[in-house]
Each structure stands twice: as C-alpha cells, then as structure tokens.
Amino acid sequence: MFKINKVLLNTPYSKQIHSLISTSNLKPSKCVVKDISGGCGSMFEIHISSSMFNNINKVKQHKLVNDLLKDEIPKWHGLVLHTNKD
C-alpha cells in the first residue's frame, strides 16, 4: 500500500514500549513493536492480541491501548495499531 523503507526491531525504546504492553493488565498473547520511523525513532507499528479484546469493538480495543500508552503516544510522529482478539 505504501512503501516502508526500513523497519527496525528491538531498538531500546521499542523494547521499553514492548515491556510496557506485555506487563500491563492486557496480558497480551502476542505483542510486536516495530520501529517504522526509518531512523528518527518516533513512529511505531504495534500488533497486540489479547483476550481482553474478545467482547469489545475495535474502537474500544484501540482506546484500551491508547490509554495504556497515553504518556508515550503524544511524543510520537505516527502510530499504526493492530489489535486482535485472542
């Protein structure tokens, strides 16, 4: 759809976000944090699967994640978020 030049996995900051999500009460069965900024380190693609998402719609699923990351997201340039039921 659009071209992503460079995907960085496991930068120190993306590890920090990963641990923030995986230790949260979402208890995700799957959590992937990719740095897709191409260098500046402030654009992320996040995939989360959690049983917490099972009975709620997409907007509410995203809001749970947005709330969890509310101190981090305002610092970023962009976020691609994919949430899935477990």
Add this chain to the structure above:
Amino acid sequence: MFNYLIKKTVYTPQNKVLFQRRFLSDVMRKSIQGAVESAPVVLFMKGTPEFPACRFSKLTIELLSQQGVDPAKFVAFNVLEDPELRNGIKEFSEWPTIPQLYVNKEFVGGCDIITEMSKNGELADLLEKENVLVPQ
C-alpha cells in the same frame, strides 16, 4: 448558569489558571461539536483532500473515495491550519492520532480502523447504511 459559576469562583492564582484552561476547552469543545455536525461525513486530517500532508490521511481519503462517498456530504478539516483544533480534537474524541473520521456525528475511528473496515466490508456497509454514498 455560566455567570453564576464565574461569580462563585474564588480566584486564587492557581484556580484562575485552571478556570481559564477549562473555559478555553469549553469553547473549543463547542466549536469542534459544530465541526462534527457540519456534514454527514467529517474527516479531521493533516493537509487537504487534494494535498494530504501525511500518508495516513492520504490513505484514508483514498479509501473514502474508493467507497464512493458523496462529495456533497463530505467535509474535511485540516488540523495543520489550527494548532488548537489539532490538540482539541484529540481530547474531544479521546483519540491520540489523526486522521479521525466521523459519520453522522459518530466517531468511526482512525486510519488503522478504517483500513481494516474497508478490507472486511464493514466500511461499505456503514456508509451504505448511513446513506452518504453517491446516489446510483
């Protein structure tokens, strides 16, 4: 109601600041509500539909035009023109990112949700149901 509040507020330096911030946000809330109600389909985006200034806004515009949204029922607001709107809309929708789509005053979602809805057909169903497509 509002005058009553002003009279009753005891001004100390701290709560004066709080009060002003609250007041600003109330005015903003009202004008954003007005923006949301200004058309059946409202998109808050970076740039304009002709020249989107961010790839997520661009993708959203492309998806909406693929679905055949009636241009007469569509309005886009460029948040880059107005820093207050840019921050205000995030608070208003309780959503941290832009673009944001409203259909008939209901918040639908951001770029990721719209992309997914267009893939699984929910977007077409929603737009059809809300009667915002170009008449056949």
